[in-house]
Structure formats: structure tokens, C-alpha cells
Amino acid sequence: MSLLDLSWRNLKRSFRLYAIYFISMLIGVIIHFTFSALMFNADILAAIEQKRNYQLGLSITSVVIFLFIIFFILYANSFFMKQRKKEFGMYLLYGMSERQITSMVFLETCFLSVISVVSGIVIGGLLSKFFGMLLMNLMQYDDVISFSFPIEAVGSTILLFVILIGIISAQSYLSVRRVQLVELFHAVAKRDKPLTFSMWLALLAILLLGVAYFLISQKGDSVFWSDYLLASMIAVTVGIIGGTYLFFRQFLGWVLEKISRRKTYMEGNKVLWISALRFSIRGNTLNLTFISLFSTIVIFLVGFVSINYTVQIFSAGKEFPNHIAFASQDPNTQKQIEQLIEEDHHITGHERIEGLSVKPVTDSRSANGDNFQENYLLFSASHYNNVVRMRSDKEQVNVQNQEAIALIQGARPLLFTANNQPKLTVNLKGETTFHLIEKKDYALLSKATNANGDVGLKPSVVIISDQAFERLKQGNALASFDIYQIEDAKHSIALSHKVHDIVSRTPGTYYAAFIDLYSIDVETSSLLLFSAAFLAAIAVFAMGSIIYFKQLREATEEQRHYAILRKLGVDDHELKWVIRKQLLFVFLPPLLLGILHSWFITYYPTLHEVRNFPQLTSIISAIFILYVVIYFLFYVSSTSVYYKIVSQKNAMS
Structure with missing residues (x-):
């Protein structure tokens, strides 16, 4: 059997495992092509005024998206390779070389990449119309956006995955080469030893977070920020990062330890999920800290640009209330200008x-x-x-x-x-x-x-x-x-340019129009909001996928333990509750802490200063709710897949 036949058989035999990897690649293609298609869409470029700024802004964002996609797919490939260690061990035992295994993985990657690139470009082209209309709506333009498959976007997407195939092949080769044959047959990770928790370190976590929140809540002209700016910034940074780390490393563990010493600890299924959590804190601390801090950044970024967009839209009319204003002209010129205005706008x-x-x-x-x-x-x-x-x-x-x-x-x-x-x-x-x-x-x-x-x-x-x-x-x-x-001053760009050309015949003559600033502000703030929302969506998906992959790996490693629980008489209903409570610890604390961090950082330095816009509080609340809903969907999906994996092995026992 050739490597090509073996690769194809692997794809058909382990469809579920390959499907997770394929979906990751497909989503990467869709995201990249959708954004690239927007950058080169002829309809959008014809509608906006600041074409150079638009393409520059999207180019910068596309680089960040490019790096996100590489990171995300490499993480997915790392998970994929770890799940196949025993399979690779069998191939090595049967006499296959490391190079042959790497070639097999390369062919599999090529199969998946070709399918994902073709499918992703088609889906991305369809989605680019929707997102293009959304962007035009944010910019308050009425232009129609057609379906588009720009050759530049197709070329950049194919180039991205050619690069990814090379990086994935190198990663796969190194993954196979540095693991010994004996380790491949014992790919299950060793269980972490429980940590020793300190009440003082637990209290230090709360103290650090409290100091950071206190400093953030102080006004900009307070003594902390006016006289001790650098020290306050360092204190806030250390408080947020250090407090978050100790919160997951010590505080939650200390709370679980206290619960385990209560008389009610042996009641119900507490002993099952609490003991599992105490053992997993060591391995989850960095992940939970990263998720919490990353959630803070994502929510703050989207919240900040949403505030900026709203303020820019409303403040343009306040700062430039005159739709058209100019130094009075001679009667003939004045009449010419009025005729121009009447032709386009009442x-x-x-x-x-x-x-x-x-x-x-x-x-x-x-x-x-x-x-x-x-x-x-x-x-x-x-x-x-x-x-x-x-x-x-x-x-x-x-x-x-x-x-x-x-x-x-x-x-x-x-x-x-x-x-x-x-x-x-x-x-x-x-x-x-x-x-x-x-x-x-x-x-x-x-x-x-x-x-x-x-x-x-x-x-x-x-x-x-x-x-x-x-x-x-x-x-x-x-x-x-x-x-x-x-009337309709928001669509008077062409008129403003015509009137300005007439007035500016006399150098230094005063001229001002609402649309001149509004068009720039609305395009800039809309692009920022759109790019930030796009990046946030990718970041949340990548972060949720990291949690998802980690739970899949842990579920595979815990199959034997759940098989023992089933033999001891624990039924399916109780097993589901144990899994739900165990995963709730992974999802809920970083979510709540991330929301708390982002609320302080968003409200006091930013939202507190623009109190004249009461609708901003509703916008920020909507962002929080949306983030919670997305997180909840990841949680429900993870618990379902976790249970299926541990039950699959049990059914075979």
C-alpha cells in the first residue's frame, strides 16, 4: 500500500478526529478570504472617500488576522498530533521511518488544505457580501455590494496555506522525531499532583486585585495619577496580572480545599468533581490566567472602539453643526452656490x-x-x-x-x-x-x-x-x-466639494461643511469598529477552541478513570453532572474575572468621561451579554463532547 492510499484510508477511518482539524482549517480560510475580499472589493472602494486609509487599515488588520490563523491552526495541529501518538507508534513498530510518517502527514495535510481552501474561498466570497453590507451600514452609506472573488484575495489565501503546509509539516516531523517509541505507547499524560494552597497567598490575590481596581477607579487628576503616574501604572499591571495568576493558582484551590474539609464533602457527587479540580489546578493555572486576561483585552477593545464610534457619530454634528457655511460671497457667486445646493439637496x-x-x-x-x-x-x-x-x-x-x-x-x-x-x-x-x-x-x-x-x-x-x-x-x-x-446632509460629499471649489477661489476664505469631517470620522471609526469586532470574533473563537481542544485531550486521558466510576455504580446522569461542574470551573471563573477587569478598565478611564452619551452603557452591556452567550455555547459544546469521549471508552469496556 502506498503512502497516498494510506493517507486516504486514514482520512476515511478517523473521520471525527480529522473533522475537527478540517473545520479549524476551513474556518481559517473563510476568515482570511472574507477579510481579504473586503480589502479589494471594487464596490466598497468606489463608495468610500478615504480609499488609501481604508486599505492601509485593513492591511494592518489582515497581518494580525494572518498571525492569529497561523497560531490557531498550529495549535489545532499540535492537538491533532498528540491524539495520534499511539497510531504513529504502531507505524514505527511495523517498520515505517519517521520520514515516511511525516510524508504521510504531509499528504493528509495537502488533502485537507485543498478541500478547505476551495470550500473556504466559496463560502468566504458569499460572506464577504454580507460583511461588506455591514461595513457600508456602519459607514451609513447606501451603496450596493456585489458578490466578489478578487484575484488578490484568492492569491493571498492560497499563499497563506502554502506557508502553513510547510510549517505544519515541519511541526509534525519534529513532533514525531523527538518522542521515543515507548512514550508513543504511553501517550496519556501523568496526572498532576495536588498543590499546597496558602491562605496568605489567596488573600494576596484579592489584595492585588483590590489595589488595581482602586487605582483604576481614581480620576485622572487624583494624586495617584498626577504625581505618581509610572508607579500607578506598574501597580495596576502587577495587580491585574499577578492577582489573576494567584487567584487561579491559590485562591480557588484554597476555596476548594476548605470545601473538601466540610462534613458535607462526601454528600452527593462533590467528592468526584472537587477532587478532580484540585488535581488539575497546577496544569490549568496558566491557561485560566491567559483566558481571563485575554478576555479582558478583547472586551475592552470592542468596548472602546464601540464608544469611539458612537461618540464620533454624534460629536461630528455637535462640533460641525453647520451643514455648509462660508464667508459671504458677491451676489453672482452667492446665487451660483444656492443653485448648486438646490440641485442636489433641498x-x-x-x-x-x-x-x-x-x-x-x-x-x-x-x-x-x-x-x-x-x-x-x-x-x-x-x-x-x-x-x-x-x-x-x-x-x-x-x-x-x-x-x-x-x-x-x-x-x-x-x-x-x-x-x-x-x-x-x-x-x-x-x-x-x-x-x-x-x-x-x-x-x-x-x-x-x-x-x-x-x-x-x-x-x-x-x-x-x-x-x-x-x-x-x-x-x-x-x-x-x-x-x-x-436635507440629507450625510450624503452631501460631492456638493461640499463643488461649493468649496467655488469659495476657495479667493485664498484664505472661510469654508466649513459638516460632511467634510463626518465622512472621515464615520469611515475611520467604522473601520476601527469593524476590524476590532472581526479580530475579537477570531480571538474568541481561537480562545474557545483552545479550551475545547484541551478538554478533548483531558477527556481522552480521563477515560479510564470514568470507566472505574461507572463500575463503582455511578450512573450516566450523575456522570454528566460531574462533568458539567468540573468544566464549569474551567469556563466560569476566567469569564467572570475577565468581565470584571474589562468593566473597570472600560468604565472609569473611558465611559466615565463621556457621560453625555447614556446609550453607551447599553452598548457595553450588550457586548458583555454577547460574550457570555458565546462562552456559554463553548461550555455546552465542551461538556457534550467530553461526555461522549469518556462514554465511548466505557461502552467498549
Whole structure:
């Protein structure tokens, strides 16, 4: 019989074992091709504005996905090889060489790779349409995405698996070569000895986690972060990592040890699953620590980019409330611009506001702060209120005499008392002093924009009373601005470019449009969210598979012990409960600790600072719930397969 015939017979004979390995490879192909197809999809590239940034972002993400897939499939192959040690031992006993066994594994890998690549590309092509539509929906575009099998994506997927076949063959050869023949016949791992647990180390785990949580919950301007930044960061890192490790190494073991000393320990099936857990803590500590910390990173990553996406979508309208705004043009140009707007979008509001450009005598930062233009633009309360009503906002003001309000968009608002009103002195053919009664987080005029986003500094806008404005404008030149609100402003990119081309004929002329920033923000934040969610899905799948493979291996090793339990009179129903409780220890503690870590890290540094968006709490809660559901499905699947494996051997006994 040739090696080719033997390889094919192995595939048919051990279908269940090969199926697990094949599914791992198939999912790897689907993930890689789906993402690669999105990178080169012509419909998506035609729809988005930032094509270069889009492909760069996906290229970086694809490298991470590439590394994930290699790691995941190599881990699956490692599990696959360990499950076949006795089979390889028989081949060696019958006279086959290590090279022949490696060649046989190589042929099997080629069979599985060809099938998985062809199937994965077909499925990935179908899924790429769905994910492309999802990405367009996140970017709030209405473009239709067609089925696509880009040649670049096909080529990169085939190249990935050519590389993987070479790495897998090398891994398989080394795995066979370094194990002795006697060990191949005794491939079952030795049972770990129970650890000695210390109450003090168990309490140290809780203390380290408590210190880390306490520091994370402190505000950024607290003494811990303002004066001892490096020390606090080190303390949090040590607390989270060290506390998590000791939690699984000592605390849980100490709790199990205490339970084992109770009088009720011998009741029911406690002795069966608790004793098994105490023996397995040594071998599971690193895995449980890794899973917990990895869960923290995954949940935080998805939570952070979800917060970023939501904030960017809503803050663009707040920072750039004017759909189109520009310095007033001559009548002919103004008419041309209005015709352009009316051709593409219906005008829902139009206001012309006039202001005075003045030099401050007092420090300009006293009114607006940093990142604002040095000269002030003074507008009357009436012009300001007209624009506010046009936008259907509720930000009207009432300013009398020498009172003034500074618009400090993006900063913390302040309301001054009558006895504590800063003086604001400006020079306009003589000095004039105003009393600042409020700093208001509102934008009358935003930063100037162009096709690449916002440019320059924020205008320093101050609102004064109508009486003061009428008095000051006598004999002084006015700065005039036209503000337009239009229907469907989120789809006005082409219109904005046309109007900007007309306005920018005069260098330095002010122009700003909501869509210029919104299109960039929404594309960037959508790409981040999509990539993070994609990576998180891969990471969760890889992590769940690692747990899954480990339980399969442990189930195979525990077959003899469960056979003994069955001979002692333990029925199937009780065996299932023992397995469920035993695996619950592997799944539940790292899940709960990972959620707790990620909640502190997500809420205090990030979510706590954006309290103006109450919907964010619901988004983060939904992420937690989804993660728990996925984890639960892995748990149910693992318990089912674990029971089938231990029962299979028992049935043969």
C-alpha cells in the first residue's frame, strides 16, 4: 500500500478526529478570504472617500488576522498530533521511518488544505457580501455590494496555506522525531499532583486585585495619577496580572480545599468533581490566567472602539453643526452656490450673520482657551439666536448691556456669578470691556474644513448684546457669513466639494461643511469598529477552541478513570453532572474575572468621561451579554463532547 492510499484510508477511518482539524482549517480560510475580499472589493472602494486609509487599515488588520490563523491552526495541529501518538507508534513498530510518517502527514495535510481552501474561498466570497453590507451600514452609506472573488484575495489565501503546509509539516516531523517509541505507547499524560494552597497567598490575590481596581477607579487628576503616574501604572499591571495568576493558582484551590474539609464533602457527587479540580489546578493555572486576561483585552477593545464610534457619530454634528457655511460671497457667486445646493439637496434653512473681528487686549485664552484663533469674532445675540432656532436647538441666550458669552466648543461649560465675572477687553478703534457671564459649549462657527477634514484653529466666537453690537459696528467693517442647513446632509460629499471649489477661489476664505469631517470620522471609526469586532470574533473563537481542544485531550486521558466510576455504580446522569461542574470551573471563573477587569478598565478611564452619551452603557452591556452567550455555547459544546469521549471508552469496556 502506498503512502497516498494510506493517507486516504486514514482520512476515511478517523473521520471525527480529522473533522475537527478540517473545520479549524476551513474556518481559517473563510476568515482570511472574507477579510481579504473586503480589502479589494471594487464596490466598497468606489463608495468610500478615504480609499488609501481604508486599505492601509485593513492591511494592518489582515497581518494580525494572518498571525492569529497561523497560531490557531498550529495549535489545532499540535492537538491533532498528540491524539495520534499511539497510531504513529504502531507505524514505527511495523517498520515505517519517521520520514515516511511525516510524508504521510504531509499528504493528509495537502488533502485537507485543498478541500478547505476551495470550500473556504466559496463560502468566504458569499460572506464577504454580507460583511461588506455591514461595513457600508456602519459607514451609513447606501451603496450596493456585489458578490466578489478578487484575484488578490484568492492569491493571498492560497499563499497563506502554502506557508502553513510547510510549517505544519515541519511541526509534525519534529513532533514525531523527538518522542521515543515507548512514550508513543504511553501517550496519556501523568496526572498532576495536588498543590499546597496558602491562605496568605489567596488573600494576596484579592489584595492585588483590590489595589488595581482602586487605582483604576481614581480620576485622572487624583494624586495617584498626577504625581505618581509610572508607579500607578506598574501597580495596576502587577495587580491585574499577578492577582489573576494567584487567584487561579491559590485562591480557588484554597476555596476548594476548605470545601473538601466540610462534613458535607462526601454528600452527593462533590467528592468526584472537587477532587478532580484540585488535581488539575497546577496544569490549568496558566491557561485560566491567559483566558481571563485575554478576555479582558478583547472586551475592552470592542468596548472602546464601540464608544469611539458612537461618540464620533454624534460629536461630528455637535462640533460641525453647520451643514455648509462660508464667508459671504458677491451676489453672482452667492446665487451660483444656492443653485448648486438646490440641485442636489433641498435647503431647509439659511441665515446670514454679521460679526466684528477684533483684537483682544486681555489674554485671549481667558475667554476661549487653547486651540482657538487669537482674534475674536463678536456676534449679536439676535444673530446667534436666529441660527440656533434654524437648527432647532434649545441654546438661546439673553445678553444685556456689556455682558458677553464665550462659545468654547468641546470644553467644560462655566456659569459665572455676578461677583465673579471675568473682564474681557477688546480693541476696536478704542478699548471696550465686557463682563463674561458664561462659557458655553456650543459652536456657532466651526473650524474651517476641506476634503481632507478640518483645518486651522477654532474661531474665537463671543456673543454680545444687540445694543453693544449696534454701537460697535458703526464705522467698522463687518465679517459676514452664510449658513445653510440642507436635507440629507450625510450624503452631501460631492456638493461640499463643488461649493468649496467655488469659495476657495479667493485664498484664505472661510469654508466649513459638516460632511467634510463626518465622512472621515464615520469611515475611520467604522473601520476601527469593524476590524476590532472581526479580530475579537477570531480571538474568541481561537480562545474557545483552545479550551475545547484541551478538554478533548483531558477527556481522552480521563477515560479510564470514568470507566472505574461507572463500575463503582455511578450512573450516566450523575456522570454528566460531574462533568458539567468540573468544566464549569474551567469556563466560569476566567469569564467572570475577565468581565470584571474589562468593566473597570472600560468604565472609569473611558465611559466615565463621556457621560453625555447614556446609550453607551447599553452598548457595553450588550457586548458583555454577547460574550457570555458565546462562552456559554463553548461550555455546552465542551461538556457534550467530553461526555461522549469518556462514554465511548466505557461502552467498549
